[in-house]
Amino acid sequence: SYACLEKEATRLASYLAAQGLCAGDTAIVQLPNCYEFYVVFFALQKLAVLPVNALMNHNQVELTHYAAALQPKLIIADTKHSLFGDSQFFEQLKACTPQLQYVLLRGQSTWAKELGEKLHASACFEHFDSLPFRKHQADNVAFFQLSGGSTGTPKLIPRTHNDYYYSVRQSVEVCQWNKQTRYLCALPAAHNFPLSSPGALGVFYAGGTVICAPEPSPSSCFRLIEAHKPNWAALVPPAVSLWLDSRERQRYDLSSLTVLQVGGAKLSATLAARMEKELVVTLQQVFGMAEGLVNYTRLDDDEWTRHHTQGRPMSAADEIRIVDENNQPVPQGEAGLLTTKGPYTFRGYLNAELHNLAAFTEDGFYCSGDVVKQTASGDIIVEGRDKDQINKGGEKVAAEEVENQILAHPAVHDCAV
Template structure:
């Protein structure tokens, strides 16, 4: 029988995100509560200011660009305290938001803009050059590009406050949405085919997951405590374009009235300084950050004692890391689990169980069922390993423009096949041990091997190639490594390895670089059908590493 959540069922209102966030009757914080803060400029938004700014921007979209229900707005930006208002302003106008990685190249961004059918793009001045190139490729006119952030550009590019101010009238009414059918977000998740897939998330998906996360993070509160007049304060560095940051940080923080300090990007020194200065009490993190907290010398310079708990997600977290951090700074780290297709969070460790169940991704959040399935798609008993399938109101609607992908991912009775392998113990704790999918997870980002292989095969000195993920303990993450068959006459050398790595780095986003390096080989092992046998390469890599370690000990 499928496993049920140990949490009591929660009521999920049948409303869109605007009503959920702005028209609720049970809000327990005031209009003037400061929610989003930029620590570098001290610029901030109260709850009321976010609502007003979002309303004005939504009216501006309707008035300036004749925004229609279902139109897609791309956002190509590092984290900004302006992002939430722009996002919900788009929802006010009945639109769909498609956030993109600000590290994307013009080609990568253009693909997402074209695939999503984006009608306009929001970006920042440092990203403007690439945004312009991508919009030209995607057929988005320059007058449909607007800016957020503190920098303003000369010329024709409007700041979003100008789009907002052009409304100036009450005649543009808020669009009505069907929470079950109308999309709120199109987030892009890489697929093994090499092209990212548009994950269709409706309003109900995000409403449901915000409430599910709230149930799992019950100990967080906006109520004042001694030394913390604002209640719990969250540090937000997780990318807002990533579903982890988008739902868990942006939507949960706003719904619960939690003061949220927004970092545009992570660096360990700034992170520690902000924790100390703003008395951060809770942080969502990823394993490479946990690793830095356990080892980086700068950590010793700061007082991090305000932190009550950290939650790690996006990639597996080892017991060794949890223990090392707790030993050094006495801050507990629990783990959660989710996917873009589940909005994202399906499991989290209860606060009180963090030390007892290290290694587990937690217990299932409310209103879901799950089961582990054999390769023959038969449910396996508790304790046995299988592929995790999940069903709940947070499960996505399907992949955009990809009927076959949707059919392969969703069962007729509503289960999502996660592609992750693991098991459940007798106490209802879930464990993830491996992945069916071949995606490489670099610091929470998904890197499709086929995409990198396709690019590398166009290199003039490469005959054949296979890319796989290899775990680097010093980085606490998988990194892409390429096995390369050089063309005849091409000399395998460290110089050639570096040249190939640099060549690819110029063509892909930062997280897709060959941080694992290049290894030269005579041939790529393949099945009779031509499929690359990555498992054989992984075994070979491990043997090579063991041999290298053995020599180092001599």
């Protein structure tokens, strides 16, 4: 319940404050899709401790990189991850991260304190009022999101309370979520898409229900759909293919699903049409980025728009320019580089001054690296990335275009060019 979520987040915040964590400290969190992920998220927000939420497939290279960038005082992780089965990796991090003092682990551990004990320790809660909690400035950093990592190890994206809250509110408005919304979180909970587009935070804002799946496979999701009746879910295109081709689909009642969001990569029009027909759902395409800008197809869009575009900006305050390699606007309908700024788009990566110089124009537009077109109605069609072009005799063809032709073949589930 919401009351339990609030109480356990408060208990954990109280415990961490008693250990000496305070506003401005940083943390690395690496948890799977689980209830505790959200308890930890809100507990750290109460303290103004700034986390980065690492994905479960991140290993020594990524976590060491985050530790070097953030100098965290705390790590919260899961004993199921190979790095935290014993203390060896934590001790390695401590040796090169002087600030690192505390570790909490989800699951049973012989070497570290267990997260579950602290969520249920009533003694922590009793002292909450006497601990130094305070209101936070809305423009302060709330946590760090991760870039797509197309240039190597993911870069850290500072997200403020203001910009992220705005993004969640706008998403909920576009998607028309309310207390009846039941959302299946099948993608990694830490991702920007299932966290805020509208994602779990959108559900909490609207007063609905989150159902956590361990991963997006048919075997994990179909039984949860039949048992808990979610009406919304979010997937990436390869997972859509797995759902459609799964023999298990006929064994389960999936009729509660009314809307299926798809994002993270471009969805072929062929797969979009098949998805709506076979799953009997409305497709909502989502084209967003952890740096800010989010585009949605609307629920009342016509079929062509739903199947062939990745939607339009969710906020009237979003600014978009599609430009050529010299930062000059291209004619409407022609492919170019997407640049954007707006009320919830970030202002720069953490500790990346040189990269930021290249990532922003002189007038503050973020250069996303996406190659897109814009229709007369303002909808975005993603062509690919600026580095994903095939140059054949001077003719430039987006790899995405070739992929879409290949995906039209019924024997092909997924491909990359």
